[in-house]
Amino acid sequence: MDIKTKALLKSPWVFHLSTGSCNNCDIEVLDCLTPRFDIERFGMILAGSIKHADVLLVTGSCNRQSAIRLKRLYEQVSKPVFVVAIGECSLSRGMFIHSYNCPVPLDKIIPVDVYIPGCPPKPEAIIAGVVKMIEKVKAADKAKKK
Amino acid sequence: MIREEVLRQVQERFKDDIIDFFDKTPKRVFIEIKPESITEVVQYILKERAARFNIATALDARYHTEIIYHFTIEDINLLISFRVKLDKKKPKIDSITPILEGANWIEREMNEMLGIEFVGHPDMRRLLLADDWPEGIYPLRCDYKEWDEKAIRDRGI
Numbered sequence: 001m002d003i004k005t006k007a008l009l010k011s012p013w014v015f016h017l018s019t020g021s022c023n024n025c026d027i028e029v030l031d032c033l034t035p036r037f038d039i040e041r042f043g044m045i046l047a048g049s050i051k052h053a054d055v056l057l058v059t060g061s062c063n064r065q066s067a068i069r070l071k072r073l074y075e076q077v078s079k080p081v082f083v084v085a086i087g088e089c090s091l092s093r094g095m096f097i098h099s100y101n102c103p104v105p106l107d108k109i110i111p112v113d114v115y116i117p118g119c120p121p122k123p124e125a126i127i128a129g130v131v132k133m134i135e136k137v138k139a140a141d142k143a144k145k146k
Numbered sequence: 147m148i149r150e151e152v153l154r155q156v157q158e159r160f161k162d163d164i165i166d167f168f169d170k171t172p173k174r175v176f177i178e179i180k181p182e183s184i185t186e187v188v189q190y191i192l193k194e195r196a197a198r199f200n201i202a203t204a205l206d207a208r209y210h211t212e213i214i215y216h217f218t219i220e221d222i223n224l225l226i227s228f229r230v231k232l233d234k235k236k237p238k239i240d241s242i243t244p245i246l247e248g249a250n251w252i253e254r255e256m257n258e259m260l261g262i263e264f265v266g267h268p269d270m271r272r273l274l275l276a277d278d279w280p281e282g283i284y285p286l287r288c289d290y291k292e293w294d295e296k297a298i299r300d301r302g303i
Contacts, residue, residue: 064276092301100285101276103297 005141008054008080009134011043015053019070019106021060025087028120029057037123042131055082055130058112061089063101067109074110082133084114086126091115149222152195156226160187166229176214178229181239184215187228188242191217197226199248204256206288211237211260232262241267259286 018026032039033046047053050073062070085106088094092105106112116129153175157164163186166178179187191197197217204213215228232239241264242249253264254273261284264270275285283293292299 064279097301098299100290100292103294105298108298 002141002145005137009137011045012054012082012134013047013052014039014044014055014057015047015050016057017050017059017070017073019058019060019062019066019090021087021089025059025089025120028123028126029059029086032123032126037127039127039130042134044130050077053077053081055084057084057086057126058090058106058110059086061093061096061099061102062104062106062109064103067104070109082113082137083110084116084130084133085112086116086121088117088119091117094119149224152219152222152224156191156195159190163187173223174225174227176227176229178231181230181232184228184230185240185242185245188215188245191226192246195219199246200225202249202252202256204260204262206234206260206286208288210234211262213239213256213262215242237262238265239263240265243267258284260284261287 016026016029031037044055050056056077060066085091089096090106093099093102096102114129114133116126118125121129149172153169156177157167160179160183163179163183164177165180166176168176168178170176192199197219200216200218202213202215204211211232211234213230213232215230217226217228218224219226230239237260239262241253243253243264244266250267250269251273253267254270256262257264257267257270258272258275272279280293284290
């Protein structure tokens with residue numbers, strides 16, 4: 001594969017973004033970085049700033065206040081970037097579907113590539129989701145070259 | 147001061163203001179009082195009984211709106227709750243923020259979620275709702291209706 005895709009996928013840097021979650025999914029994302037479910041073996045490290053990110057891990061159902069900030073942050077990311085929605089709240093607001101403060105699901109605000117269901121999803125599920133996305137992008141790139 | 151003595155003194159002192167007295171468990175007491183006497187009761191229970199203000203809760207019932215103020219006296223293991231029933235159309239009560247600064251934010255939240263007006267509050271601003279939320283719509287009332295046209299409420303299947 002060409003150098004751009006290789007640089008993107010061989011060691012993707014991860015940025016963790018919470019748009020109003022209950023923090024349970026955030027704890028599971030933090031668990032992924034501990035030595036037990038190591039994602040640092042794939043080269044994934046927690047980036048300090050969003051401008052250094054290759055993969056965005058989004059948790060939480062987007063409420064009115066954080067939708068404004070989320071749009072501003074998404075404009076600052078250098079594309080190409082892969083957005084991963086973690087947990088039921090970011091898939092389609094979960095149990096907050098009739099809430100007065102969450103009008104739209106996350107797909108309508110920013111484009112999402114991978115959905116990981118669960119409340120909260122196990123760290124094995126998060127790792128499986130991210131690895132599947134990397135394999136899929138590699139296969140698509142190989143198919144395009146042919 | 148044991149529990150029975152404290153309750154007896156409260157009942158004697160506010161004889162005309164207490165409407166109902168409900169002794170639920172050894173740890174909890176519910177006392178219903180008139181809305182006009184809230185500042186006197188709070189002053190008494192903070193200064194002379196040395197209680198601690200926990201939180202205030204409010205709800206919208208069928209024919210009235212009510213607020214419950216919870217106070218704790220830790221030495222005798224007692225939680226006293228003062229219930230105040232207000233009119234549903236225009237709920238209005240004296241604010242206890244001049245006496246106790248800790249009640250500032252909870253009164254702001256009750257004002258924006260249920261529309262209860264607090265007379266004498268120094269700084270009534272919006273606390274939790276978004277900046278572009280329209281005025282006059284109170285989300286936690288019984289008759290709240292969806293006003294947003296662009297909201298998506300079906301799951302799309």
